[in-house]
Amino acid sequence: MSAETGAGTDATDTGSSPASSIDTESVRAVAKKDFQDAVRSWLFWGLSAFFFTLMAALAGFLSWANPDNLTTISFIALVSQVGKLIIPLIALLLGWKAIAGEREAGSIKILLSLPHSRKDVLLGKLLGRTAVLSLSLLIGFLIAMVAVVFAVSEFSFPAYIAFLAMTIVYGLAYMSIAVSLSSLTRSTTMAGAAMFGVFVLFYIVWNSIRTALGLLMQRGYIEGVSYTTTNFAGQQIETTRLPDWALFIDMIDPGNAYQNTVTLFSSLSSDRIGTSFNEAAFPDGLPFFLQDWFSLLILLFWIVVPLAVALYRFDRVDI
Template sequence: MTSQAGTGTEPAAAGGSASSSLTLESVRAIAKKDFQDSVRSWLFWGLSVFFFTLMAALAGFIAWAEPEELTTLGFISLISQVCKLVIPLIALVLGWKSIAGERETGSIKVLLSLPHSRKDVLVGKLLGRTAVLSLSLGIGFVIGMLAVAFAVTEFSFPAYVAFLAMTILYGLAYMSIAVSLSSVTRSTTMAGAAMFGVFVLFYIVWNSIRSALGLLMRRGYIDGVSYMTTTLTGQQREMTRLPDWALFIDMIDPGTAYQNTITLFSGLSGENIGTTFNEAAFPNGLPFYLQDWFSLAILLFWIVVPLVVALYLFDRGDI
């Protein structure tokens, strides 16, 4: 080892930086510290109270309205509408400063002065913040359940727990996006801009894509797929739908993917609500990438890919 001294003229040391390793104990230590830290933040509790209030109001309204034959999945799909919109907001706000903020105040040097790698920091932060988010989700779901359980005929606890797990997975996907972006930006201002960009992308841009594609199809720029369907009055009608690839683009949005996975719980609650896409519209069968299980894969994609890219970038360059 000491032989390395005196070999300073070797150019090899210049560009090649050692990629750091990932250690379980370090990840755990950082996640624990980050959880302790974030769970005491007013910002977190502010967002949580907002979420709890929404859940209580929604569940309370459903219980008050007492719709006939409200099933567990019916309730879940109502709640999922709210979660789809609110969770990204909470995750982006919670994850925004996770690493950029520590870089700005320099406290990241406290973390990295200890025997942790940069990868440990990234993964530990992601898990710590997701744990905090999950705590909020868990409490919110209990509130929702207490308010509505008696209004639902045969409330399926397993389906509800599975839905909570899927919601946490959805939160993890947005947290992965948030923490990853926070790690590759140098200031909280830049990180904030990136969070806003993500918000605009998935709340506005992606939602417009489907309408835009529909418009293009009606104008004849995109060839739609025609199929026969039976209307309520029993008549056969020809319908046109977007081609498979256009439907797939819509599915890539994490929020859409999250909602599509809900049908996966029909087995747990003993209900059959069918699949996201009307099977009659696919006479040749549903391509695998439009099947509901693939939405789960898309959700996993949004967890893994931003993180992997960030792990690579954060490991290079200077803190």
């Protein structure tokens, strides 16, 4: 059977053949091998130990710093700030060589000579790398839960598990971005530059956008929204917030969306955490794009869209 009509596409074909199909068994085989390679290299166990150490250390430190008022929800709110930085770094590093490394070494041609289509390889690599990250998070979080139980004044198992699930979704979003970019680059050098660019964009540039827009508003270049609030002295004061469109841009960042979903866990605990936005600034209620459910949709967007683009383009690139 020729490569053009087989499950894998011709390595020299630049897009004249029809798009490859998806075989779930083939995807599972690629994902299984990818995961087994990580286990054999001790990557999986190293990440599990790292997440356990991180969570246990944070629980111990926060318990020492705030022994009386540390609750499950407040612990989650603080840990999510650390996770906002750590999870993207690990996901981008895991996805860096997923496909670009295979293309650079030439082993992608051998993989595609087997009954695997390009879509099978892409999805299998994504699932395999996600399994490494997700299961290491699961093991690390569950073992560290013993330390968290003793650290907080009132432990909520449902809220803790929900936070773990949301952290896995956040990791999947960055893994989708990483593997998708890896499939569109010819070398690990180009893939590494792309990963660095993604991290700089979301963690440095995007986090500076709100500050920059605030400065522009103060200098009169952007018209803000005025509202009345109460200060610490109990006095009514007039202040200004950024317009809705500026807040929407800020919330598109997956890290900000991840942190905003913390409010989803409040209903799972007797403890409550309020929104990070001043409700007085929104007398008619928070806009839909600032609500926790929309933040979850943003994370899903960063999972689906990069993957959809990669599935389309990877079928047509010259390998």
